[in-house]
Amino acid sequence: MKEIMQGNAAIARGAWEAGVKVAAAYPGTPSSEILKDVADNYPEIYAEWSPNEMVAVQVAAGAALAGARAMASMKHVGMNVASDALMTLAYTGIKGGLMIVVADDPNVHSSQNEQDSRNWARFGKVPMLEPGDAQECYEFTKASFDISEKFDTPVLLRTVTRIAHADSLVQTGKRVESKMPLGLDPKEAPKYVMVPAHVRPRRKAVEERMRKLEAFADKTKLNxxxxxxxxxxxxxxxxxxxxxxxxxxxxxxxxxxxxxxxxxxxxxxxxxxxxxxxxxxxxxxxxxxxxxxxxxxxxxxxxxxxxxxxxxxxxxxxxxxxxxYKAPKVRVKPEDLPRRPPNLCAGCSHRPLFYALKKLGAFVFGDIGCYTLAVAPPISALHTTICMGAGGGMVHGAMKAMGKDALGKMVAVLGDSTFLHSGLAPLMNAGYNKGNSTTIVLDNRITGMTGHQEHAGTGFTVRGELANQVDYAQIGKALGIKNIRYVDPYNIKETMEVVKEEMNRDEASLILCKDSPCMLLRRAKPLERFKNPLYAVNMDKCRGCKMCLEINCPAISWREGAGQTKDGQKRKGTAYINPDQCVGCEVCVQVCKFDAIEPAKK
Amino acid sequence: MKKDEKTTNIFLSGVGGQGAILASNILGEVFIRAGYDVKKAEVHGMAQRGGDVTTHFRFGKKVYSPIIKYGDVDYLLSFELLEALRYINWVKPDGKIVINTQEILPPSVSLGQMQYPKGVEDTFKKYFKNNVHVINGMGIAKDLGNLQAQNVVLVGAFSNFFPKIKEAYFIDAIKKLLAPKLHDLNIKAFEAGRKAL
Structure with a gap:
């Protein structure tokens, strides 16, 4: 029977049937489901979340060199990170089939730029396949491994959001194990050690391979x-x-x-x-x-x-x-309707942290993750987002440019997963090059934005097995950072004091958010740290000053209606806390100047 | 093109957390069982954080595009009033509409900067007359004792538009997609929805 499958699930299925033994990835929309699907459904495949896309490709390449069929998957910007490996793997070739999936995001539904990854194929001189639905995701994945082994080349499989995240029917088959024996051969060093004397003949081999692939392109049923x-x-x-x-x-x-x-x-x-x-x-x-x-x-x-x-x-x-072309009739102008942008969840630990940074007037070098949402008004406390790990490098550069004037004015923030992906080198740089920047790791114990993937800091593998847990403070220490501080982001006053002190310090600092797991991460029991499960606005006290609306909590709304407080202060309306959404994080309690937000019962 | 070869376009809209994706997954299983080619597309990524969620669902003899052409929606199934109105222009002049009466305030309304649109039902009725069907999915789910079942209530109501599709396909789909402990509740929710329209 045919099954309905997401494009990403069909890629996982195709890989399994093709006899893949090793799959590695770093999460990124719209590619994340591929590795998760492999881990959940195909125990014959070793699956891992690698710290970044470069490592994922290295892992897959090593497996391929050992004779196994292997794959790495990533979003388009991940390919930028992995490209250093790809460009030379194109020269060495592979042994077991190697497929790299790159998922583009036209219209930037969830990305920091728009790239056409077909350019990597031309640039890197490797073949690329592009499926148009789930059935083709499945078939082209299988074809990728055959092409890879036949022509001794990594193969790129390109999807876009509307293929990766679209479901359609797939006629599946059975797994066939690869017949290639596993093992390594030291005598093959000239093919895999890319020193100039070896590169030149391989460079020629790449061109010869391209001619053969062109001939294949004219014959294959893929076209x-x-x-x-x-x-x-x-x-x-x-x-x-x-x-x-x-x-x-x-x-x-x-x-x-x-x-x-x-x-x-x-x-x-x-x-x-x-x-x-x-x-x-x-x-x-x-x-x-x-x-x-x-x-x-x-x-x-x-x-x-x-x-x-x-x-x-x-x-x-x-x-x-x-x-x-006859355009359909416009009945309501959608631009007149209130938009529904994504927002930080009620109780999210990023909210008080960014509120604190805003109160400090800091220029915030940001990064890629849920916390990028802090750019939105009324929080508006994030000022750059370029690529994974960029904030730490940029704050150092800005401070070197501005000299002592920069002290106390700026900070870099990044998430736990992002820190492990690309944040270590910039931090090491600050420690080494006499930097005075402050880097805050918003540790919420998971890769949040892409839908909760494990990483080296969570203590679990992709299959939920216990794993080593990276100690961020030890990393900071080893990288030469003398000032390592912890903050409880839910305590706004204390957070402001620590961040202010470190921003003013003429030395590099690392600040770690502690005990601040993602609100959606059930196993971390994020609600247990809150004293009361729910807060409500005391109508006798609320003056309608709207201060609590400044934190942009989805549980708090404004209710229009003139009136007055118990002690006779006139107001135009009051704040209201939706009891179905409030989790009791107490951030609004700290923001209210009139003690009008009080514990309530669920 | 013969009538039975025509692709039918269903557009689902709602807010992250309302269960619109499960609803579209149920429809997928149902129309495959009925022998159709099916394609559906949704944008993931940030929906979990309270953003709007839309699913393009298409079935027919052979479906090419995973997304519906603007203005070509045969059925709009909306989980939330504002999210229904946002896509009113997508519906064909003779399209059918099911609107759930739930209102979820977007931030600009919560902050008092914009008004939540008023008279959504009337706006639809002005253009689509008797093809507009309003349902209180939340109320029905509340009576069943579980607000989470609202999505399946709406699927039940929506199933009335496809009298040729066996009810058993819907029940099979619910059983396939949900954990056994949730079967009874959701089958009840489906039936309550089916009766409500």
Whole structure:
């Protein structure tokens, strides 16, 4: 029977059936479910959350070198981190099949930039496959390992959010173990030690492999020609193919499943078979640039198809039809409606910490995680977000530029998982290069934003087995940080004192949030630390000053209505605490200047 | 194109935590059992943090795009009033609408900066007349003793639009997707919803 599966789950299934033995990943939307699915469903595969994408690729590459089929998965920006390994693995080749999944996020649903990862295939001179639904995620994953072993190359599998996070039917099969024997051969050092004398012959091998892959691209069933109307033909891949096929089923299609290298003969044949060729692709003009360079004239491409955000059936239809496109009737202007942006949860330990930083007037170098939400008003206490680990490096640079004037004015924040991913080197740098920056690790005991993945600091593996737990203070000490402080972020006054002291200190500091687990992390029993389960506004005392609204707690709202306090102070309305959402964190209690927020009973 | 080859588009909208994703998973299992090709797409990532959640659900003989074309929604199943209104333009002129009466305030309303939209039902009725169906899913779930079952109540109500689909498919789907201890409650919730519309 066919099963309905998410694209990511279909990749996991395909990998299992292909005989994969080792899978490593660092979480990142929209790729995170792949490794979780492997860990939950396929015990034959060793699975791990690696500290970052580079390590994940190294682990998978080592397994492949030992003869096993292996995979690493990550989001598009993770590929930037892992690219150093990829670019040279392309030279050495592999032994057991090696697939690297890279999940793009057009329209940045949950990312810090928009990248078209097809460019990595061209840049790195490795083949790339791009599935268009879950069935293809499954099939192309299996094909990746065959191609990898046949051509002695890492293979990239590219998805986008609408493929990775879309569910559709998959016809599954059985696991077939790889026949390749496991083991290492020291005599193969010239192939795997990339010193210049070895690189040069491998460099040539890469080009020869690319020629062979080009010939393969013309033969493989991964690329399909669908000839219907001969007037217009569309070249597309993945999600863009699905959208174009949806709105123009009558046209002919060249659907590219292998997006690098391109099938030159097939493209030539397609141009012969149809009168006009359109190229419909999401993000960069990747096919377009290549196909134009082959000397073809296209009817339409990026002159009408947007080169940013994601495509959709109506965007494709509108682009192609132009003025003939009839837009649906607008009944209500969505821009007039209140938006519903994501927010830190009620009780989240990031909320009081950022409130404290705001009160201190600090410039906050931020990072990637739930805490990035602190940029939103009314908290508005985060001022940069670039990449994993960037805050620690940037605060050091800013302080070196500004000299003593910078003291007391700035701080870097990052999460526990982010700290282990990319935060250690910047901290070491501050310790080594006589820095005076302050770095705060918002330790909530889990990788939060991507949906609770374990990491080296949680004490558990991806399969929930007990594991070593990194000691952040010891790391700081070993990296040369003399001032290591703990704060309880729920105590705003104390947190402000410690942060102020460290920001003013002319030495590098590390501040660790303690006993502040994610509100959604049940095993850490996050609610147990709170004295009372619930607080309520005392209507006799509330003056309607709105101070408590400044913390942007989802449990607190404003109720309009003129009135007065018991002692006769006039007010325009009052604050209200929703008892279904309040968890008793007492942050609003500390913010209220009139002691109007008091313990209540559930 | 023959009528039975046409793809049907269902758009689910709600707020993180309301269980819209489970509802769409149930629909997935149901329409596969009925022999259709099915595709559904949702954006994950930040929904757990109170953001809006939407699912594009499509079934038919052969479905290509995982997302519905703007303006092509046959059925809008909304878990929350504001989240229904946000997608009103997506519905075809003859589309059918099920609106749950729950209101969840977004931050700008909580902070007193914006008004929660008034008269959502009337706005829908102005454009879609008798094709608008309003249901108090929370009330029904409360009567059953578990607010969490609201999503399955709504699936029950929604199932009335597909008289050819066997009720047993829905029950099978609920049993497949939920832990055994939750079966009774959710089957009751499904049936209560089915009767409510």
């Amino acid at each position: 399909k020609m669908e000839i219907n109307s001969k007037s217009v033909g569309i070249i597309a891949s993945g999600s863009a193919y699905m959208y174009a096929k949806e709105v123009f089923p009558e046209y002919s299609f060249l659907k590219l499943g292998m997006v690098w290298p391109l099938p030159k003969k097939m493209i030539a044949d397609f141009f012969k078979q149809v009168k006009k060729v359109m190229i419909i692709e999401e993000l960069d003009p990747f096919f377009e640039t290549e196909i134009k360079a082959m000397g073809y004239k296209i009817f339409h491409g990026k002159d009408i198809i947007p080169n940013m955000y994601e495509l959709s059936p109506e965007i494709v239809e509108q682009a192609v039809k132009g003025k003939a």
